[in-house]
Amino acid sequence: CISQACSGACANDPNCGTPHNKTNCSQCEPITLELCMNLPYNYTHFPNYLGHRTQKEASISWESSLFPALVQTNCYKYLMYFACTILVPKCEPETSQRIPPCRSLCKHAKERCESVLGIVGLQWPEDTDCTQFPDEKLDNQTCLMPDEDVEECSPSHFKCRSGRCILASRRCDGEADCEDDSDEENCGCTERGLWECPVNKMCIKHSMICDGFPDCPDELEEKNCSSCTNDELECANHECVSRDRWCDGVVDCKDSSDEWNCVTLSKGVRSLLTIHRSASDHHVCADAWDDELTHWVCKQMGLGGPSVAEFAQEADHLEHNKMLHLIKDWKKKNGSTFHELLMKGQTCESRAKVSLTCTREDCGHRPAARMSKR
């Protein structure tokens, strides 16, 4: 202690002053051990009654594996409650002192479950000598006893209709673990730890929601995944990218989706070459068009077969200014996207738009069997 008396959290520590004065005493802390999050108290105090110094140490201890496994045998209704009172002892906030379980709770748990452990050759935890805990009738000390409504199964367990606790991972796994089969009833997506597609009730993993891959019909699990502003568009992976950067030949979305589907052919009598730049559609001026470009564009659309370009006259003057033009040195940009070769803001001298006919590459044909006269 800084002064003769212990201060702060150490003020009520019975050991303050012996053998050394204390300045750093453990205080009440919120329970984080998942096994014990159903308890009627929320704060714990370490070290616990098994000698673990922290909750982390308790969580990886042998006892924190033993008790959840033992609880499945249904050996004692309040086993998990008892286990938690020694793994994460209750802490009294006002005094920062731990509250022990009552001796009778400890004795009942040990009497009923020790023999079950013995069958598989295991021993009851050594540190759980019940005499160390106060007798609720004789000792004038507060101790913990379970209420009627105490949760018998921890959050990582499922409670069978019979009252038995089984590991939650065994719920809806296709095999009955409860004697009354109740763990295999009503096995919807939620019970299996999955998410249910709204239309067809298909179950998908939570990790598949908003991951950019469509799984549910109408891609419903990929909706409402981002909140882009009016100036932005949503990438397939739900990032937001400015409209200006859409189809400019530079990858801005991490999945490159801002550069997908930038070049299409309009559906109609004339299949006009259409560029989806900055989130609006533009046609391409036929000035300086080259046959090499025809193949380039079709290949980018996955249509690498024979292709033909035609030019459609455009009477509308306003349209001339909205068309995209080829940059002068496009031949130097071999291997890039076609839409990268285009720029805005020039008058279309030819007053014609590019219209294309593309076809798929030949595929799936076997050579005819060679004929031989017999």
Next chain:
Amino acid sequence: ILGGRTSRPGRWPWQCSLQSDPSGHICGCVLIGKKWVLTVAHCFEGRENAAVWKVVFGINNLDHPSDFMQTRLVKTIILHPRYNRAVVDYDISIVELDEDIVETSYVRPVCLPTKGQLVEPDTYCYITGWGHMGNKMPFKLQEGEVRIISLERCQSYFDLKTITSRMLCAGYESGTIDSCMGDSGGPLVCEQEGGQWTLYGLTSWGSVCFSKVMGPGVYSNVSHFIDWIERQIYIHSFLIN
């Protein structure tokens, strides 16, 4: 292939062999474009380095290189990001070759289905490969005719595995004609009207094929992956390289 027969050279010009030294043939594969090959992701488990692979086209007898044979190195291996080794789901990968193949009568790409183009149950299709025949590994490419089985019926053969929409089942209850070890990544193709062949499946998994546990073979459902395949080819052709 179990219960199949030896193919005539050139009959399946899209079939290729994925090879790695010193083992030689490891998996089958399918030519879908001049520079692009499909196979299954599990072929690359522990061998994801492109430099150790080569792809051989236009070959019938693995032991006798022919004049029509073309060999290419692998530039890029694109595994499906959702490939799950434990349950063999999303078992598909794309291989980019170091240079284009030269299209000949013996080396030609197969057609891919369009989006939403599915193969109906009870359709008869063909599987091919250099995989195990039950009593030996063949030198010559084998072919077998299999019947497409609905996913519901297929699930009834596999109690402990989930048949997903990414899978396609084909074969027979008795397992008389089936794919086997070494056929993985090879094609399941069906003939369309006009004599065009379309790739609907890639050999993926099944029961231990020469055991007494029978059942159909399970193939990666290519129709499910069309968007992903087209997107990857576009990205690697125009955006990455």
